[in-house]
Amino acid sequence: MPGSSPPGAMIPLLASWISCLYMPAAWGLYNHRRNHPFMKYRHPRRMAVIAGCFGVCALTLPILVCTDASCLFYSLWFSLGMCAVVAYLLMQWAIVVTFQITELLAQPKLATAQTVFRTMQRRWFLHPRVQRTMFVGTIALILVPIYYPYSVDAKEFMMHTRGACFDEASWNFLLGELGIIGGVSCALAVQVSRVVDNFGLRAAFLSTAKVGVLCLLLQLVISIGSFNLHWTWLSDYYVLDTMASLPFHAFYYFNVVQPLRSILLPSLFRQRVMVLSCPFSQHRYHSTSHFHAFLLHPDGFRSFLEFCRMELRLELLLAWQTLTQFEAAPTTRAAEQVFQACFSPHCIYATAIGNQWRPHFQPLRQTWTQTTTFLPPTLFRTVTAALLQCMYDVQFPRFLQHPAGILAWHEFLDRKRAVEKLDQVLTIVDRQTSSFQMKLHRPLPFHGG
Missing domain, CATH: 1.10.167.10 (Regulator of G-protein Signalling 4, domain 2)
Incomplete structure (x- = not known):
């Protein structure tokens, strides 16, 4: 446990950890209900993997801070979180491309030869092999500044603790990557805002993006106050680490809890x-x-x-x-x-x-x-x-x-x-009409006089 902390300094971290205990139960229930008609078209398997990664990150961060873990565990934590973020952004991109193709098919009279060709060329992105290749390549580019400083001496990777993990160049590179991810997320949010679907993906993606941007801005303000303005109470009570769980709560609420609530507590009309x-x-x-x-x-x-x-x-x-x-x-x-x-x-x-x-x-x-x-x-x-x-x-x-x-x-x-x-x-009328006509044409009985 980090030393020289004021009394009760770990209470915010403990509260943050306790607030995340619902995530394993929600994740298990989400997997159990993934074949429900309301769920199975929301990419439940991929969403479950992403939610599992975010849940592990949310539950392990307070433990890493309390135990003063080495750089190796912090790097693994960051790598897991980045894998989940990239997978989530790729899923949003796939939804945007699918929507563009669908709208082109639904309104062929409004399309031109160029728009048809350009939109159809984007269909290659929907192939799973292409998405896996893009995922691996993006993750490799993101994680290079994390593991490169320790590629020569792996012992330092195990000995250094947080605060001495990265040099200034690595930190600047990481901040630049986070800025690029934030920009891509905002651009995808603009594209997702045009999507109209039955799954509720548009509302979930937009809400997650908005809250995620607000959480990043909050983290930026806290970081400036802690490192530049020297507000020591922010670091003494681990406010930055405590607030790091907010994006995970936002993801779970909009992508896991809300779909489950729609299933378990349907509206009167539904x-x-x-x-x-x-x-x-x-x-x-x-x-x-x-x-x-x-x-x-x-x-x-x-x-x-x-x-x-x-x-x-x-x-x-x-x-x-x-x-x-x-x-x-x-x-x-x-x-x-x-x-x-x-x-x-x-x-x-x-x-x-x-x-x-x-x-x-x-x-x-x-x-x-x-x-x-x-x-x-x-x-x-x-x-x-x-x-x-x-x-x-x-x-x-x-x-x-x-x-x-x-x-x-x-x-x-x-x-x-x-x-x-x-x-x-x-049919009944025809039968009755035919019977009546037969009676009319039937010869009258002759009684000899």
Whole structure:
């Protein structure tokens, strides 16, 4: 424990540590509920890893200060925190890119050739391998000034305590890195403010960024008061270390606690929606044929399109629409347009199903122009059915959990029941009319006189 401290100097640190004890329980409950419809589209696995890193940092910092740990443990603590920060920023960037692509697909008439090309080129960032490479490269650049001064003599790394870990050049480099991270966070916050989604990610990211910036400013003010203005009571009572837990609390509140509260304490309107949306497997009207009829209706397609737009996943629906439109006019030109839109390597409606079927249709492109101008309407029917089944399995259950989605689905069912009842009435009327006409044309009985 650091020496020459006034009585009660550790009380703020103890209070800070106690205030973080809820984090392991919240993290465990978040993992337990990660498959909930409200959670599983919020990148719960990646968010759980980030939350776990921040939780460890929040709980171990008071312990490191109280035990006067060596530079090695402080460096490991800082490295873990930076890994979590970079992963969180990369996740925000992925959401921004996905939203930009979705908006381009939702409003194709407003796009130009340059905007389409530029936006589609950003899709490479969504590949997990690219994100992992960027993560490793960024972390390597950030952590170089931490471990470089001790690359020659590792014993100093274990012997030095806080305050003697870094020289002036390393400190300046670290402060510059933190400034760059803060600038990137603010730039991403501006981009995230334009995102509209069903997950609540926009509100969580913006709130976390705002509180994070305020915490950094608070840390800057405390640092100036402690080191430049020589306010000794700030260092005597470890105010700087105590306030370091505030960003972790902000992250947990907006990204872990609030989603859990929405699940455990749903609003009255959401409770009514949950009553309407009975379990997916128990509804007798839940089938691919009914879902297909729902999409063929203009109102149903419009509502599902808006839902997929809010879910940031429009490619499946628009690819299915393109293939369905081909069946109405199966020409060679339309087939080539379908291939370019749904099956080419950098197509605008890129899906896993399209990538799977690309080797099958690639050799057929030459025969399309050599045989006839008209092709069989069933050319892409297998792919159309696969896309419909994928939407039914992945997106439709979530659609029934959304307030607007369940209302649109029940309106469709009401129309369907009304049409079925009308058909029954017309059938009864036709039978009665036919029976009455048969009686009119029946010859009168003859009774001989």
